Amino acid sequence: MDMMKKVPVREQDPAVRAANFEEVCLGYNKEEAQAEALRCLQCPKPLCVQGCPVSINIPGFIAKIKEDDIPGAYAVIGESSTLPAVCGRVCPQETQCEGRCVRGIRGEAVSIGKLERYVADTARVMGVRPEGAKEKRSQNVAVIGSGPAGLACASDLAKLGYGVTIFEALHKAGGVLSYGIPEFRLPKEKVVDREIENVKSLGVVIETNVIIGKSVTIDELMEKEGFDAVFIGSGAGLPKFMHIPGEQALGVFSANEYLTRSNLMHAYEKGSRTPIYRAKKAVVVGGGNVAMDAARTARRLGAEVHIVYRRGEEELPARREEVGHAKEEGIIFDLLNNPVEILTDENGWVNGVKCIRMELGEPDASGRRSPVAVPGSEFVIDCDCVIMSLGTSPNPLISSTTKGLDVTKRGGLVTNEENEMTTREGVFAGGDAVTGAATVILAMGAGRKAARGIDEYLRKRNA
Numbered sequence: 481m482d483m484m485k486k487v488p489v490r491e492q493d494p495a496v497r498a499a500n501f502e503e504v505c506l507g508y509n510k511e512e513a514q515a516e517a518l519r520c521l522q523c524p525k526p527l528c529v530q531g532c533p534v535s536i537n538i539p540g541f542i543a544k545i546k547e548d549d550i551p552g553a554y555a556v557i558g559e560s561s562t563l564p565a566v567c568g569r570v571c572p573q574e575t576q577c578e579g580r581c582v583r584g585i586r587g588e589a590v591s592i593g594k595l596e597r598y599v600a601d602t603a604r605v606m607g608v609r610p611e612g613a614k615e616k617r618s619q620n621v622a623v624i625g626s627g628p629a630g631l632a633c634a635s636d637l638a639k640l641g642y643g644v645t646i647f648e649a650l651h652k653a654g655g656v657l658s659y660g661i662p663e664f665r666l667p668k669e670k671v672v673d674r675e676i677e678n679v680k681s682l683g684v685v686i687e688t689n690v691i692i693g694k695s696v697t698i699d700e701l702m703e704k705e706g707f708d709a710v711f712i713g714s715g716a717g718l719p720k721f722m723h724i725p726g727e728q729a730l731g732v733f734s735a736n737e738y739l740t741r742s743n744l745m746h747a748y749e750k751g752s753r754t755p756i757y758r759a760k761k762a763v764v765v766g767g768g769n770v771a772m773d774a775a776r777t778a779r780r781l782g783a784e785v786h787i788v789y790r791r792g793e794e795e796l797p798a799r800r801e802e803v804g805h806a807k808e809e810g811i812i813f814d815l816l817n818n819p820v821e822i823l824t825d826e827n828g829w830v831n832g833v834k835c836i837r838m839e840l841g842e843p844d845a846s847g848r849r850s851p852v853a854v855p856g857s858e859f860v861i862d863c864d865c866v867i868m869s870l871g872t873s874p875n876p877l878i879s880s881t882t883k884g885l886d887v888t889k890r891g892g893l894v895t896n897e898e899n900e901m902t903t904r905e906g907v908f909a910g911g912d913a914v915t916g917a918a919t920v921i922l923a924m925g926a927g928r929k930a931a932r933g934i935d936e937y938l939r940k941r942n943a
Contacts, residue, residue, distance in 0.1 A: 484587030568597025627655020629911030726822030766869030899933025
């Protein structure tokens with residue numbers, strides 16, 4: 481075994497997986513996981529832990545894998561993370577824990593994410609569950625949203641003994657884990673539903689079909705229903721558009737709608753009550769992970785798919801693994817191009833996208849080189865479907881129906897960086913509702929930080 485290289489992970493063949501919704505990555509078996517675990521140097525000052533937004537004791541759980549102690553490894557991870565089977569699949573480890581791995585300086589970093597997934601999946605088969613609180617507290621906390629931030633916050637508070645109720649607007653819990661990330665990256669029944677059951681096993685109650693701001697307000701939760709604190713983890717579900725001519729045409733979708741239909745409603749299945757449009761040729765505008773998810777979904781629904789992105793490949797914000805998988809599945813990348821108009825036929829249906837070629841100029845505020853249009857370089861990509869994946873922003877419903885909540889210019893809730901409390905006493909927030917669209921693990925980190933803030937707040941108030 482070459483200790484400088486990762487143990488390869490098994491995957492579905494690209495030609496096969498491009499036509500199904502089954503999980504692409506097959507993960508490690510016991511022998512592969514233990515071989516990969518042996519590559520960990522067990523650093524006395526592990527930089528990988530510093531790179532993890534929830535500070536998992538990475539050397540600790542890997543050491544347990546070496547000993548074939550899966551319950552022990554699961555317990556180590558559970559001290560910091562509620563959703564190991566999710567994070568092992570969708571976290572951008574290459575820029576976080578694995579990006580700081582010492583083994584990666586002269587070789588390939590340890591496959592921390594794949595090992596986390598192995599522990600979570602094996603623990604599930606063994607029937608291992610997280611440990612709940614030994615003592616119960618009298619205070620109750622309302623958590624708005626059952627996505628990563630809400631689940632992480634709720635779990636930590638439940639482990640501290642608080643009564644926790646999660647209010648979810650949709651008919652199914654999970655937030656972006658259920659409606660946003662495709663089945664082939666994150667299986668719903670095998671992974672998401674089981675992780676949510678683990679959260680419920682801690683005593684957390686989840687009420688679905690409750691829209692905070694319509695069904696009930698935060699003011700009512702605190703003043704009439706007896707909740708001592710509230711955490712807002714409602715995400716960022718309001719899609720952005722380019723505001724170019726033709727954007728209202730038939731056949732133009734936001735990535736949010738497209739993925740929600742497919743993931744949450746299983747619209748790709750025959751006989752679905754909410755069928756999804758099966759394009760012959762689709763153009764996905766954007767270069768992030770959501771764009772890759774939308775493009776790969778459209779490919780599985782039978783379309784030739786083009787990703788149009790105004791910067792180059794080095795600037796693609798999507799994970800390298802997702803870009804690589806998309807290319808393997810036959811998705812075409814039309815980089816350094818930007819849409820300027822969506823063309824339609826006589827019936828108002830999309831029949832093409834007019835683009836203009838771009839060049840990269842000076843870096844912008846984010847450090848990425850700014851794209852500049854090349855005059856006279858317009859061209860048309862023929863298509864019958866356009867999926868806009870330009871990011872999302874927080875829905876203003878909650879802030880507009882709650883007294884005392886300040887928001888930023890971009891619509892995110894204003895919070896105290898120390899404890900995630902908003903400008904309304906007793907109301908905390910975290911994740912995409914504050915920062916705008918980000919990653920699952922960053923949302924979880926914010927949820928855990930808010931749980932600590934809520935615990936401190938309630939202890940002081942009860943002193």
